Ligand SMILES: NC(=O)C1=CN([C@@H]2O[C@H](COP(=O)(O)OP(=O)(O)OC[C@H]3O[C@@H](n4cnc5c(N)ncnc54)[C@H](OP(=O)(O)O)[C@@H]3O)[C@@H](O)[C@H]2O)C=CC1
């Protein structure tokens with residue numbers, strides 16, 4: 001049986017460090033880190049994540065504000081709000097929850113966020129820094145950054161000689177994950193919906209990252225014995241065995257089968273998800289330190 005990588009525990013450690021850094025900043029006269037979370041519409045899953053982000057921000061001692069806008073909010077109004085948050089010195093981090101309703105151009109909205117407040121790491125400046133090997137001065141997207149901390153626990157910081165396969169090429173997860181693994185000296189392959197014989201490719205991976213959005217797609221016999229498996233997927237599926245109308249969360253990896261083969265594996269829930277929220281806090285406190293003219297804290 002493989003090691004279960006406890007994302008909840010690692011995330012709690014990150015949050016503890018954020019709390020200490022926040023207290024130190026205030027004690028030195030630097031004020032509170034401020035995080036603004038913007039959500040458009042009432043998607044229940046998004047509401048849950050956003051509530052969790054706001055709760056953790058308060059727990060860290062942040063100035064935490066949430067803007068909940070109606071689903072029919074116009075793009076211009078959203079851009080105006082972001083402009084105001086960009087100009088507000090009490091705000092060090094801005095997160096616009098994705099996906100946005102179809103009538104809003106997400107790309108335009110994201111690129112309106114000031115790069116120095118882009119704690120999601122989605123603006124051109126931050127993506128460009130990561131892509132050119134300047135991750136230390138960038139905000140790195142929270143899910144891949146958190147996944148790297150989990151990999152580090154198992155494999156250390158230097159991944160030289162290891163093959164990594166990332167399934168998924170989104171801007172939020174797959175692409176930044178591939179860049180981080182490359183920066184850590186892995187040999188990286190990025191797979192997607194057009195990839196042929198994914199199972200055989202996956203079996204070459206010492207580090208296998210699944211960020212697909214397909215419940216339990218990655219089977220046990222896709223996993224190389226001893227591999228480190230990072231399951232980013234969050235899929236809510238019907239669970240009639242729990243009662244009528246009940247659901248449960250599963251990842252993109254068929255956990256039971258994969259856990260028999262892997263060296264270490266993240267569970268869902270309790271794996272990458274909590275790390276995403278913790279890294280948002282880490283990026284926000286880092287932003288506040290930079291504004292205060294202090295050295296950027298490391299995690
Ligand atoms: N734990 C966390 O904190 C987070 C979890 N997530 C979860 O991670 C998953 C991925 O999210 P995200 O990256 O935003 O998703 P996207 O839908 O943006 O991207 C999915 C990727 O998977 C690829 N893909 C889809 N079907 C297949 C297939 N059959 N075989 C191979 N590749 C396939 C797509 O390929 P193509 O490009 O060719 O279409 C695409 O690149 C979701 O379950 C999401 O809920 C997301 C963010 C944070």
Ligand SMILES: Nc1nc(=O)c2c([nH]1)NC[C@@H]1CN(c3ccc(C(=O)N[C@@H](CCC(=O)O)C(=O)O)cc3)C=[N+]21
Nearest residue numbers: 049096097098099120142234269270271273274276277
């Ligand atoms: N601008 C933006 N940035 C994001 O980082 C972002 C986003 N938009 N849109 C949606 C995705 C998804 N996401 C998750 C965060 C935490 C959990 C999480 O905490 N999951 C818990 C379970 C939660 C539950 O029980 O539902 C776990 O895996 O243990 C999951 C998913 C961030 N995202």
